Amino acid sequence: MQHAPLSVQVTRGGIVESEHSIKAVIVSSTGEVVESWGDVDMLVYPRSAIKAMQVLAFIEMGGAELFAFSEEEIAICCASHSGEPEHVATVQSMLDKLASSESDFECGCHWPSRAEASYALAGEGKKPNQLHNNCSGKHAGMLGLAKLLGVPSQGYIGIDHPVQQKIADTMAEMCEYDYSTAPWSPDGCSAPTWAMPLTNLALAFAKFASPESLSVERQKACKTLYDAVVKHPFMVAGTDRYCTDMMTILQKRVFLKVGAEGVYIAAIPELKLAIALKCEDGAVRAAESVMTTLLDHVGITSFVADGIMQKYRSVTLKNWEKRTTGAIVCRI
Amino acid sequence: MQHAPLSVQVTRGGIVESEHSIKAVIVSSTGEVVESWGDVDMLVYPRSAIKAMQVLAFIEMGGAELFAFSEEEIAICCASHSGEPEHVATVQSMLDKLASSESDFECGCHWPSRAEASYALAGEGKKPNQLHNNCSGKHAGMLGLAKLLGVPSQGYIGIDHPVQQKIADTMAEMCEYDYSTAPWSPDGCSAPTWAMPLTNLALAFAKFASPESLSVERQKACKTLYDAVVKHPFMVAGTDRYCTDMMTILQKRVFLKVGAEGVYIAAIPELKLAIALKCEDGAVRAAESVMTTLLDHVGITSFVADGIMQKYRSVTLKNWEKRTTGAIVCRI
Numbered sequence: 080m081q082h083a084p085l086s087v088q089v090t091r092g093g094i095v096e097s098e099h100s101i102k103a104v105i106v107s108s109t110g111e112v113v114e115s116w117g118d119v120d121m122l123v124y125p126r127s128a129i130k131a132m133q134v135l136a137f138i139e140m141g142g143a144e145l146f147a148f149s150e151e152e153i154a155i156c157c158a159s160h161s162g163e164p165e166h167v168a169t170v171q172s173m174l175d176k177l178a179s180s181e182s183d184f185e186c187g188c189h190w191p192s193r194a195e196a197s198y199a200l201a202g203e204g205k206k207p208n209q210l211h212n213n214c215s216g217k218h219a220g221m222l223g224l225a226k227l228l229g230v231p232s233q234g235y236i237g238i239d240h241p242v243q244q245k246i247a248d249t250m251a252e253m254c255e256y257d258y259s260t261a262p263w264s265p266d267g268c269s270a271p272t273w274a275m276p277l278t279n280l281a282l283a284f285a286k287f288a289s290p291e292s293l294s295v296e297r298q299k300a301c302k303t304l305y306d307a308v309v310k311h312p313f314m315v316a317g318t319d320r321y322c323t324d325m326m327t328i329l330q331k332r333v334f335l336k337v338g339a340e341g342v343y344i345a346a347i348p349e350l351k352l353a354i355a356l357k358c359e360d361g362a363v364r365a366a367e368s369v370m371t372t373l374l375d376h377v378g379i380t381s382f383v384a385d386g387i388m389q390k391y392r393s394v395t396l397k398n399w400e401k402r403t404t405g406a407i408v409c410r411i
Numbered sequence: 412m413q414h415a416p417l418s419v420q421v422t423r424g425g426i427v428e429s430e431h432s433i434k435a436v437i438v439s440s441t442g443e444v445v446e447s448w449g450d451v452d453m454l455v456y457p458r459s460a461i462k463a464m465q466v467l468a469f470i471e472m473g474g475a476e477l478f479a480f481s482e483e484e485i486a487i488c489c490a491s492h493s494g495e496p497e498h499v500a501t502v503q504s505m506l507d508k509l510a511s512s513e514s515d516f517e518c519g520c521h522w523p524s525r526a527e528a529s530y531a532l533a534g535e536g537k538k539p540n541q542l543h544n545n546c547s548g549k550h551a552g553m554l555g556l557a558k559l560l561g562v563p564s565q566g567y568i569g570i571d572h573p574v575q576q577k578i579a580d581t582m583a584e585m586c587e588y589d590y591s592t593a594p595w596s597p598d599g600c601s602a603p604t605w606a607m608p609l610t611n612l613a614l615a616f617a618k619f620a621s622p623e624s625l626s627v628e629r630q631k632a633c634k635t636l637y638d639a640v641v642k643h644p645f646m647v648a649g650t651d652r653y654c655t656d657m658m659t660i661l662q663k664r665v666f667l668k669v670g671a672e673g674v675y676i677a678a679i680p681e682l683k684l685a686i687a688l689k690c691e692d693g694a695v696r697a698a699e700s701v702m703t704t705l706l707d708h709v710g711i712t713s714f715v716a717d718g719i720m721q722k723y724r725s726v727t728l729k730n731w732e733k734r735t736t737g738a739i740v741c742r743i
Contacts, residue, residue, distance in 0.1 A: 089672070089693065092596030094606060096456055097672050097693035124428055187731030190526065198522070201533035212731065264424030264737065267730045274426060340421075340429050360692040361421065361429035398599045399519030399544065405596065 084117030085372070087358075087365040089396070091405035099365035101341070101409075103356035103373060106281035108289035110255075113352060115278075122274040123357045126266060127159040127214065128338030129250065131304050132283055133270070134220040136249040139300035142223045146176045153307035154314035155216030159337060161317030162191025162211040164199075169314060170210050173219040177226065184209040185236045186218045186268040193317055214268035216314070221246075221270065236269040243271055253283035267339060280344060281355035288334070288346035288353055305334050305346070321367045321391075325374070328387060332379055341366040347379055368394065368409040376411055416449030417704070419690075419697040421728070423737035431697035433673070433741075435688035435705060438613035440621035442587075445684060447610075454606040455689045458598060459491040459546070460670030461582065463636050464615055465602070466552040468581040471632035474555045478508045485639035486646035487548030491669060493649030494523025494543040496531075501646060502542050505551040509558065516541040517568045518550045518600040525649055546600035548646070553578075553602065568601040575603055585615035599671060609687050612676060616685035620666070620678035637666050637678070653699045653723075657706070660719060664711055673698040679711055700726065700741040708743055 089097040102117030112119075134156040137143075143153050152173050160166040174180055190197040190207050200207060209215060224242050225232035235242040247258050256279040266272040286293060290301040308315050312326035315336065322335045329335075334346040341358025343366045354373050358365040371391040374380050380388055394407040421429040434449030444451075466488040469475075475485050484505050492498040506512055522529040522539050532539060541547060556574050557564035567574040579590050588611040598604040618625060622633040640647050644658035647668065654667045666678040673690025675698045686705050690697040703723040706712050712720055726739040 091456055092594040092604075092606065094454055094594045097691065099692050122426055124423055185732070187733075189731050190530070194522065194529070197526070198529060198533040201530040202536060204534060262424040262426045265730055265732075265734045266736075269730060269732045269734060272424075274424065359429065360431050360694060360697075362692055362694070365692075398597055398601060399521050400517070400597075400601045401519075402597045402601060404598075 080114045082114070082116045084359070085369050085409060085411065087368045087407060087409045089364070089405060089407050091396070096405065099362050100359045101356055101365055101369045102277060102359065103354065103369060104278050104281045105352055105354050105373070105377065106278060106285045108285040108292070108351045110282055112278060119277040121276065122262065123277050123280070123342065124264070124272050124274050124340065125280050125344075126272055126338030126340060126342050128336045128342045128344045128355070129280065129283070130159070130217050130336065131157045131287060131308070131334070132250045132253055133217060133246050135253070135297070135300055135304065136245050137220045137224040137227060138303055139249075139296050140224075140227045142220070142227050143303065145227070146173075146223055148173060148176065150307040151311045151314050153303060154311040156220035157304060157308050157336065158216045158315040159192075159213045160216060160314065161193035161196060161320060162207065162213060163193055163196045163317050166216070166314065166317065167210045170215045170219055173216070177219065177222055179222050179232070181209050183222055183232055184212070184215065184218050185234075186212045186214050186270075188212060212268060214270070217270070218268065236265070236271075238263065238271045247271075247273065250283070253286055254279040255282060277355050277357055281353045284334075284344045284346040284353035284355065285351070288348045289351035305348070308334055321370070325371070325391065328383055329374070329379065333374065335370070337363065337366065343367070343370045345370060345374065347377065350377055350379060352377070364394070364407055365409070367391070368407050372409040372411050412446045414446070414448045416691070417701050417741060417743065419700045419739060419741045421696070421737060421739050423728070428737065431694050432691045433688055433697055433701045434609060434691065435686065435701060436610050436613045437684055437686050437705070437709065438610060438617045440617040440624070440683045442614055444610060451609040453608065454594065455609050455612070455674065456596070456604050456606050456672065457612050458604055458670035458672060458674050460668045460674045460676045460687070461612065461615070462489045462491070462549050462668065463619060463640070463666070464582045464585055465549060465578050467585070467629070467632055467636065468577045469552045469556040469559060470635055471628050472556075472559045474552070474559050475635065477559070478505075478555055480505060480508065482639040483643045483646050485635060486643040488552035489636060489640050489668065490548045490647045491524075491545045492548060492646065493525035493528060493652060494539065494545060495525055495528045495649050498548070498646065498649065499542045502547045502551055505548070509551065509554055511554050511564070513541050515554055515564055516544070516547065516550050517566075518544045518546050518602075520544060544600060546602070549602070550600065568597070568603075570595065570603045579605065582615070585618055586611040587614060609689055613685045613687035616666075616676045616678040616687065617683070620680045620685055621683040637680070640666055653702070657703070657723065660715055661706070661711065665706065667702070669695065669698065675699070675702045677702060677706065679709065682709055682711060684709070696726070696739055697741070699723070700739050704741040704743050
């Protein structure tokens with residue numbers, strides 16, 4: 080079934096103040112488009128939504144065993160984490176196990192995404208380093224992949240570096256998409272991000288959710304990543320983040336990941352399908368709202384009490400004095 | 412001339428990653444709609460774009476003279492400031508002159524909008540108070556208005572309080588709009604914000620730019636506010652803010668003000684007109700891009716070197732490592 084794009088309305092004082100348009104697709108692990116909203120063949124940049132695919136080769140080649148990464152450390156490879164102390168400590172532990180250091184990272188430096196973590200850091204008279212970058216877990220995985228490939232890590236973010244070529248090859252297989260001529264750009268963390276149709280992004284995560292068509296090694300790697308993330312959802316995002324909260328609520332039934340500019344994916348093993356969506360204007364608030372609606376739509380939230388889901392179905396907006404001013408709502 | 416809504420494209424790697432739709436209108440001081448894009452009769456919340464109208468009664472009644480407010484202090488009444496030390500000091504000076512204190516404010520408390528100002532505050536072991544609220548200058552004006560009206564300030568943010576009723580009456584005259592049945596809501600700072608058509612918002616600022624049809628007292632008040640803001644644009648926003656930067660570049664020819672959820676207004680005396688716009692999805696980046704395009708369109712930027720305007724016409728997007736990843740561009 081093909082539908083018009085989904086709409087998310089942001090209300091204030093009883094009228095719509097702002098409105099978002101979102102395209103979305105549900106794909107089965109056998110490659111069937113189950114349902115779609117808007118033009119899902121248009122190219123989108125998956126951004127951080129695809130981190131599990133970027134670390135798949137490292138896991139498949141036995142990197143987690145070789146470097147004795149814990150489940151939390153495997154999970155943070157897939158993360159856009161908030162730079163909270165637990166995230167930073169986890170990535171430091173990975174660097175220690177890799178016999179690497181923060182200066183080997185090429186992701187750049189920014190203050191923790193969680194404002195409170197930034198204020199705490201500043202309060203200690205400190206500044207952020209590359210460990211605080213929300214992508215530092217992914218970059219630890221990339222340093223590990225360079226070691227597995229037996230190549231120097233320097234320049235590992237370059238599109239022609241063996242690390243990125245290996246990642247592109249793995250993604251091409253999972254997404255069934257040829258990246259050799261696809262538009263690409265450095266992402267926020269300088270690693271390449273390649274454009275692809277939203278349907279191909281969903282396909283990769285449907286196979287990730289239900290990997291029986293893949294090689295034995297890749298099936299095992301998908302399961303290792305899935306289990307690590309759903310068991311440690313804090314590692315993938317952080318305090319008061321949708322990915323973390325919704326994965327906690329859904330009790331290992333769904334793997335969720337946000338990407339910049341309003342991208343979201345969900346991989347759902349028990350339904351053997353995945354959801355991929357992109358807010359056309361890039362708003363994360365709308366992407367989260369639609370994801371809740373589509374998780375309801377496919378029936379995976381039915382075991383959760385309405386009282387718990389309600390605050391995601393209609394997100395209450397409050398002002399600085401905590402007065403209610405409006406809501407964010409998607410209706411399918 | 413009526414046109415389709417304007418579009419702002421956010422590019423990455425040579426393709427459009429995200430896209431925004433914006434409605435805009437240009438209105439003359441005599442009330443003529445000169446040009447419009449999209450449905451400009453739909454209700455919008457002006458949010459902070461209308462702060463100059465919210466302080467107009469206070470200025471018109473002689474508040475600035477009575478309390479000996481400086482030009483910087485008059486300017487910050489119209490501000491959504493970034494909570495930098497100069498802003499906080501300016502509002503503290505106003506409270507002193509009003510014989511009021513921070514605890515009289517009812518705007519609520521948030522960390523400075525400028526992240527660096529927050530980190531500096533945290534680094535001193537401090538937390539923000541209501542002076543850091545981006546609306547604190549406006550609220551100082553509201554405390555002053557309560558004194559002018561001879562009423563207790565307590566509850567001054569309430570829609571039925573004489574302060575808000577006086578403001579609503581002034582706005583109704585300037586916008587030529589009846590607020591008695593208009594949708595409204597507490598704004599971020601708890602003061603009421605009333606919905607109105609975008610055209611009426613533009614009309615108010617066209618009269619503000621060229622106030623000859625107004626009473627002598629109001630003409631004088633409009634000129635006082637206009638002059639204060641364009642002479643002290645830092646007070647209205649702050650470091651690296653579009654309002655401040657563009658007013659500085661345009662050398663007193665334009666009064667600019669952003670509002671939350673992608674609202675912008677420009678008042679242009681030498682052309683006797685105003686621009687009002689609203690990004691439909693609420694994105695400020697798109698509102699700024701369209702404002703640059705429309706300032707070019709009406710011809711008010713023609714005296715500025717292209718080299719200076721270019722970075723606003725096509726905003727270069729860079730990642731954490733300062734690599735260029737894309738651009739934000741509006742084409743009319």
